[in-house]
Amino acid sequence: MPALADGFQPRTVGHDLDAVVGARQIAVLTQVLSGLGGVGKTQLAAGHAHHAWATGEVDLLVWVTAANRPAIIAGYAQAAGDVTGVDDPDPDLAAARLLAWLATTSRRWLIVLDDLQTPADLARLWPPSTSTGRTLVTTRRRDNALTGTHRQVVDVGLYTPDEAARYLADKLHHDPRKLQEAAELAADLGHLPLALAQAAAYLLDRGLTCATYRTRLANHRKKLAELFPEAHALPDDHQATVDVTWSLSITAADHLTPTGLARPVLELAAMLDPNGIPTTLFATAAALAYLARRRTQIHTPEERGGNDEVEADDAGDALRNLHRLSLITLDPNAGTLRIHALVQRAIRDQRTRAQRSTAAHIAADALLAIWPGIERDPTISQTLRANTAALRQHSGDSLISPNTHPIVFRAGSSLGHTGQVRAAVTAFEQLLDDLLRVLGPDHPNTLVTHGYLAHSRGAAGDPAGAATAFEQLLDDLLRVLGPDHPNTLAARHNLARCCGLAGDPAGAAAAFEQLLDDDLRVFGPDHPQTLTAHGDLARWRGETGDAAAAATTYEQLLTDMLRVLGPDHPDTLVARGSLVSWQGKTSGPAAAATAFEQLLDDFMRVLGPDHPETLLTRNNLARCRGEAGDLAGAATAFEQLLDDYLRVLGADHPHTLATRNNLASWRSQAGDPAGAVTAFEQLLDDYLRVLGADHPHTLATRNNLAYWRSQAGDPVGAATAFEQLLTDLLRVLGADHPHTLITRNNLAHLQHPQH
Numbered sequence: 001m002p003a004l005a006d007g008f009q010p011r012t013v014g015h016d017l018d019a020v021v022g023a024r025q026i027a028v029l030t031q032v033l034s035g036l037g038g039v040g041k042t043q044l045a046a047g048h049a050h051h052a053w054a055t056g057e058v059d060l061l062v063w064v065t066a067a068n069r070p071a072i073i074a075g076y077a078q079a080a081g082d083v084t085g086v087d088d089p090d091p092d093l094a095a096a097r098l099l100a101w102l103a104t105t106s107r108r109w110l111i112v113l114d115d116l117q118t119p120a121d122l123a124r125l126w127p128p129s130t131s132t133g134r135t136l137v138t139t140r141r142r143d144n145a146l147t148g149t150h151r152q153v154v155d156v157g158l159y160t161p162d163e164a165a166r167y168l169a170d171k172l173h174h175d176p177r178k179l180q181e182a183a184e185l186a187a188d189l190g191h192l193p194l195a196l197a198q199a200a201a202y203l204l205d206r207g208l209t210c211a212t213y214r215t216r217l218a219n220h221r222k223k224l225a226e227l228f229p230e231a232h233a234l235p236d237d238h239q240a241t242v243d244v245t246w247s248l249s250i251t252a253a254d255h256l257t258p259t260g261l262a263r264p265v266l267e268l269a270a271m272l273d274p275n276g277i278p279t280t281l282f283a284t285a286a287a288l289a290y291l292a293r294r295r296t297q298i299h300t301p302e303e304r305g306g307n308d309e310v311e312a313d314d315a316g317d318a319l320r321n322l323h324r325l326s327l328i329t330l331d332p333n334a335g336t337l338r339i340h341a342l343v344q345r346a347i348r349d350q351r352t353r354a355q356r357s358t359a360a361h362i363a364a365d366a367l368l369a370i371w372p373g374i375e376r377d378p379t380i381s382q383t384l385r386a387n388t389a390a391l392r393q394h395s396g397d398s399l400i401s402p403n404t405h406p407i408v409f410r411a412g413s414s415l416g417h418t419g420q421v422r423a424a425v426t427a428f429e430q431l432l433d434d435l436l437r438v439l440g441p442d443h444p445n446t447l448v449t450h451g452y453l454a455h456s457r458g459a460a461g462d463p464a465g466a467a468t469a470f471e472q473l474l475d476d477l478l479r480v481l482g483p484d485h486p487n488t489l490a491a492r493h494n495l496a497r498c499c500g501l502a503g504d505p506a507g508a509a510a511a512f513e514q515l516l517d518d519d520l521r522v523f524g525p526d527h528p529q530t531l532t533a534h535g536d537l538a539r540w541r542g543e544t545g546d547a548a549a550a551a552t553t554y555e556q557l558l559t560d561m562l563r564v565l566g567p568d569h570p571d572t573l574v575a576r577g578s579l580v581s582w583q584g585k586t587s588g589p590a591a592a593a594t595a596f597e598q599l600l601d602d603f604m605r606v607l608g609p610d611h612p613e614t615l616l617t618r619n620n621l622a623r624c625r626g627e628a629g630d631l632a633g634a635a636t637a638f639e640q641l642l643d644d645y646l647r648v649l650g651a652d653h654p655h656t657l658a659t660r661n662n663l664a665s666w667r668s669q670a671g672d673p674a675g676a677v678t679a680f681e682q683l684l685d686d687y688l689r690v691l692g693a694d695h696p697h698t699l700a701t702r703n704n705l706a707y708w709r710s711q712a713g714d715p716v717g718a719a720t721a722f723e724q725l726l727t728d729l730l731r732v733l734g735a736d737h738p739h740t741l742i743t744r745n746n747l748a749h750l751q752h753p754q755h
Contacts (some may be wrong), residue, residue, distance in 0.1 A: 001046060001049060001050075002042060002046050002331075002338055003051060003331065004043065004046055004047055005043055005329070006326075007167060009167060010047075011040070013154060013157070014364045015045065029129045029133065029151070030127070030129070030133075030136075031141050031151070031152050032110060032146045032147075032151060033045060033136065033137060033156050034141065034155060036240060037193050037341065037342045038194030038340065039158055039192065039193055039194075043140075045136045045138050046112075049112050053110075054117050058108045059108045059109065060083065060108070060109040062079045062110070063075075063112045064079075065115060065232050065275045065276075066115055066121065067115050067117055068117065068118070068389075069121035071386065072095075072125055076091075076125070077091040078382070079377065080094040080095065080097045084098070084101055085148070091423055102133055103130060104196040106132060109133045109578075110134050111135045113135065113136070114275075115251065115341075117139070117140070117141070117538050118141075119141055119145040120145070129150045158192055159186070159188065159196065160191070160728060164185060164196060166194065168182045168185070169182070169198060172203065172204070178203065178210065179209055179210060180211045181209070184210070184297045185214050188218075189241055194340055195245045198246060198326050199213060199245050200326075201325045201326035205325055216248060217245075220247060220248050220483055221244045221529075242340075242342045242346050243346045246327065253321045253322055259299065260295040260420075261291055261295060261310065261315065261317075262321055262327075263294070263298060264290060264294035265282060265318045265319065266322065266327065266343075266347050267294065267347060267351065267355075268282070269344070270343075270347035271344075271348070271356065271360050271390065271391055272363055272390050274390075275338060275386070276334070276336040276337075277333060277337050277338075277339070278336055279319060279335055281370055282316075282318075282319060283316070284365070284369040284370060285369065286365035287363075287366045288312065289310075290309045290362040290675075291314075291315060292308060292310040294387075295308075323337075336383065356394065356398075360394065360395035363406040365407075368406060368410060370384070375414060375417045375418050376649070377445070381414050385414055386412070387644075388408070395667065397438050400434060401439055403445065404445040404448075406436065408431060410430075412427040412431060412452060416459050416460075421691060422692060424460070425456045425503045428449060428452050428729075441493070442476070447481075447487065448487075449489065450476070454470045454494065454498075457469055460692065460695070461692060461694045461695030461696055462694070462696075463501040464733070464734070466501075467499050469502055470495035470498055471495060486522075489515065489529065492518075496508050496515060496540075497536060499695075502733070503736060505540050505738075508536075508540040508543070509543075509544055516530070516534055526560070531557065531560060533728065534560070538571060538578065538582070539578065547582050548586055551582040551585075551619075554578050554579035557575055558572070561575050568602070570606070570613060573603055576599055577596070577613075577617055580599060581594070587627075587707075589624040589625075589627035589628040590624075592620075593625050599617055600614070600617045600621055608675050610648045611648075612655065615641065615644060615648070615655065618637070618641050619641060621637070622662070623662065626666050631670040631671075634670075635666040638662050638666055640657060641659055642656070642659045642663055657697070658727050660679070660683050664676050664679035664704070671711075673711040673712040676711075680704050684701045687701050694732045696733070699732065702728075703725060703739070703742070703743055703746070706722045706725060709721060719747060722746050722750065725745060726747060728743060
């Protein structure tokens with residue numbers, strides 16, 4: 001929620017927000033603040049919301065940026081997780097959960113939907129009409145869809161002359177000298193609140209009178225009309241007025257120390273999300289290089305003081321200057337800035353399409369630089385995705401053609417990394433549609449997107465669907481690039497892996513045998529892709545039940561890796577871990593535990609204690625100790641490992657969830673089956689929330705829960721759970737998948753224990 005602007009004052013229209021009944025004596029539960037851009041709708045809503053929260057009138061306050069339907073759903077989904085404690089992997093389900101909670105709760109709530117651009121985006125998403133809740137909507141629209149029972153449209157217009165005069169008097173500290181011609185200035189600016197705010201900030205910064213500002217305003221308006229006649233021929237929503245006040249203010253900001261950076265900073269900000277841009281973006285190497293280059297283009301060496309370097313502190317000072325002149329609003333607590341959409345448009349309108357494209361690519365590079373490798377904070381991830389979406393909107397197709405910027409793929413992958421696996425599928429489907437339209441079906445970026453989509457389907461728990469998608473992609477790659485192209489061979493790799501995950505380890509092993517032969521022919525024995533295929537061949541030979549063949553294949557692979565990469569290369573260490581795992585199937589868990597202890601020392605030395613492969617090796621060591629008979633020791637090791645996973649990767653990362661599964665299993669084997677049931681029930685809730693009902697990990701957890709129910713003395717409940725699970729496994733994985741067969745075996749054992 002935005003902070004209240006400096007000089008915020010109550011307005012006549014604000015009294016309507018306190019109304020509890022409409023003209024027809026019907027309770028008003030939803031109020032729609034409708035008006036042109038720059039009239040202060042968001043500030044009125046924020047003022048009302050701040051007051052309601054500060055006075056304890058509401059128990060729940062939710063502020064949602066409603067620029068489009070995905071943004072509304074994302075805001076609802078985040079609120080649903082905070083309020084109900086359940087974060088659905090499907091944002092649509094989460095939004096429905098929030099609306100259901102609002103409809104039934106006795107708690108008092110206020111939902112603010114800011115900047116609604118398309119009323120149809122609220123179809124089936126309007127907050128419910130209840131006696132305990134209220135909704136505020138800000139929008140430029142006046143569609144009939146915004147009216148109805150329990151809804152009231154409140155017209156928000158310009159300041160009245162009295163309100164404008166009072167605002168200027170308050171901002172200028174009632175100084176009679178500075179207020180000369182204040183009424184005339186307000187009229188010159190059309191009594192537009194946004195323009196008056198920028199003018200007042202400029203006046204204060206320059207120590208001018210209203211009369212002097214009027215003169216500068218008139219001169220600058222004439223100059224802009226000459227430079228950009230098309231932009232000022234037909235004023236749109238007071239855009240021409242904002243153009244002039246913005247242009248005057250940016251000229252002032254550009255001459256503040258550090259000189260010449262304010263305009264380039266705003267050029268980047270104009271391409272991003274007006275509701276929250278991370279300030280760290282402007283300290284990235286890409287942004288700083290752009291600021292330095294643009295400053296040399298705009299200002300002479302004398303104007304910029306002979307300094308061509310731009311450092312992070314310079315960018316930070318420029319942001320503070322812009323805040324000082326009311327061109328942006330800094331929120332230091334959130335580490336973001338807000339900028340009015342009218343100001344953004346004024347900036348973009350003065351730039352050519354090529355210049356906007358350049359700024360978009362720089363902003364995309366900067367976003368990519370601040371995107372965390374491990375996404376622990378969903379709020380940060382949503383902010384980055386919103387800014388990427390704004391870039392796409394403001395730059396047309398320039399981020400996808402002629403080459404697709406990596407930020408586009410990162411935004412889609414981010415959804416999967418933060419648990420929104422189904423949303424990731426949808427995002428890549430939409431991206432694929434755009435690339436098919438712009439680049440055509442055979443463009444390399446289109447084919448890459450096919451791969452991302454297939455991978456997302458697998459991550460969403462549909463390995464069979466992913467395999468089908470990779471089959472289709474492979475056909476296209478064979479036709480377009482030929483059988484020996486690296487992308488074609490990579491698609492064969494992904495297809496073979498998906499076949500194995502879909503329950504056909506023998507087919508996967510056979511496919512990797514053929515692929516390895518082709519990789520050897522195309523790349524040679526020492527190429528990373530060849531070594532990777534060799535490792536996957538070893539794995540899937542083992543998954544067919546031939547642990548000895550897997551160990552032998554890994555031994556051969558390790559010999560090559562030691563020669564090519566050396567003993568301390570991470571891939572060599574990983575191969576050693578895989579070899580130990582498969583050797584342990586034949587030599588026993590005690591010998592494997594000793595080997596994992598030695599390997600762990602090397603991982604700690606080379607990669608450090610928090611590297612994912614180090615943590616995975618600790619997982620394997622704990623498992624082997626338990627299999628060797630030290631059940632309590634295994635449980636203790638998994639407890640310690642879980643603490644580190646929570647710290648390093650966060651609660652919802654798949655490795656964290658898998659560690660909770662292992663901990664519950666070993667505690668139960670150590671003599672606490674009832675505790676295992678409770679642990680698996682809690683884990684199942686989180687798997688349903690993070691990965692969804694049909695994901696293989698969710699289904700496996702249901703199997704574990706059913707098994708330990710039987711061990712805890714509830715064979716009837718366990719049998720029922722296995723029956724329900726079997727139905728879902730047949731639907732999701734098919735009759736021949738190993739997990740389906742295991743579940744049938746477990747169910748048969750419970751139904752006929754004598755066998």
